[in-house]
Amino acid sequence: MRNRATVAAVSALSGALALSAFAVPAAQADDSAASYRADVAKIRQAAQAGSGRAAAVDGQPYALNVSFSNLKIAKAVKVGTTQHVSTTVTYTLTHGADVDIKAADFVTDPILYKGSSTSPDNMLYGNKPAKCTATSATTADCKGTIDVYPGSHELINADAGAWKAAAEATAFNGQDPDGETFDITKVGYKSQDGLGGTLVQRASKLTVNAAPEPVKKGKPITITGKLSRANWEDNKYHGYVSQPVNLQFRKNGSNTYTTVKTLRTNSTGDLKTTVTASVDGYFRYTFAGTTTTPAVNAAGDFIDVQ
Template structure:
């Protein structure tokens, strides 16, 4: 089973809604880990904060709320952009430095740390994504460690809405379970140590795009009109299908046979359904394609080239 964290404000607190998906997408251990990580994250974020750290301190600890531990995060590294289709699992690798106090044993079997990304503000995110498994940490000194992990995205099972495309922020958390089992009926969250920090980096999650081209007639006589048609589509995360990306600027490009350089012939704008059509004059044997530069929510795409013989 797999749990997807959808974050919403409810009665002044953040609540997580979840749904199950086939076990083939994630192991039970991954689900168990993710469930626990999200459960503690929710408890720590029941009070908003603008500090970039979870809104709880030793002075405000109450029953059922995790207590603060001396852990901070820095040197967070994540790729600048990731393209997500409609069915592919995307694992986003990250690394970061974890710094901890002498009283925090990061080598304990029940200590975990996780990277995550969130859409919107740290205080009130609209979506948050964790990894299937906890990060692995290698101690550098007695109080620092280098940690590596993944953030796992499953678009086919509701991880993303179309409005999620674009910029995301990154954070990390640390959990000292202290022998507590979040799945147990006797689970006591007040005995769990926790640290959380947002605003560590930014990345983009984009709707994967596709582009096609067909140049005709084939062959064509020299000096005659060649018509290029095609379509620009992108992933719709809400319908799990590709849909036309309309009214976008797309370049018609040509590469003469025997060369390796693409030349832009003209720039056109697709219709509201993403359909493309234009004409040009054919003078040489070669390859034709459409090329899309991309936007803040959709990555660049090049159509597979179409060779045309000129008589």
């Protein structure tokens, strides 16, 4: 389900995550994962609805005595058009002596959100809870994932760029959200936003072709190529328009590329320029990247100069 339309309709991080938590595609999440997500979502919704009220008010979970710190995630998450992307997230969980993190029904997980925490544009999260290892009586090192399925339309192109990280924990304390005697006031919940951030980027591709080959020394060489990036709305790659790209050359036998010139992609992402043949070597195009699109180098194309 991971439905962006549903997410966009929610006005707060907790509530938005609650609704979007049902969005794991059936083909990509087992029954236990889907069940855990639905149960956590129910608690999360109730906690968001009761924000600012007394902890044990009827119909609300109590504030779980936990906090999160030291969150680490890759600087960038590169997402293509169809392939599942899984990114590891680690963080420290600090908890009170009354919180049993080893309980089978204690769960915690990391979350990424786009925009503000009070009105997020979109969210991403893992398929399953994080796994935690106690490091003291009140701290634990936790490791989870953020799982992205671009083929399931979790993202739109405008989502590319900076995202922030949050984490949450739920202690069900033996309570079954689907049971007839479920008492939500016996369930603890805590979420914490602004723990860090990353770039979620549209994966890029870059090609190069130098011709003719072979070529006589002093004659022109035409070097073409194309810079493209993932389009998350139609699951295809399209040209990245009006972007600066460097043409580089590496002499045969050398390990170092040197920039020859800089040019911009045209209205379809294509590149074309001409240089004079001098010695055998490799030409390539290289793109430095932007916040929305990662850097990429084309594989060097060898030119035989005679």
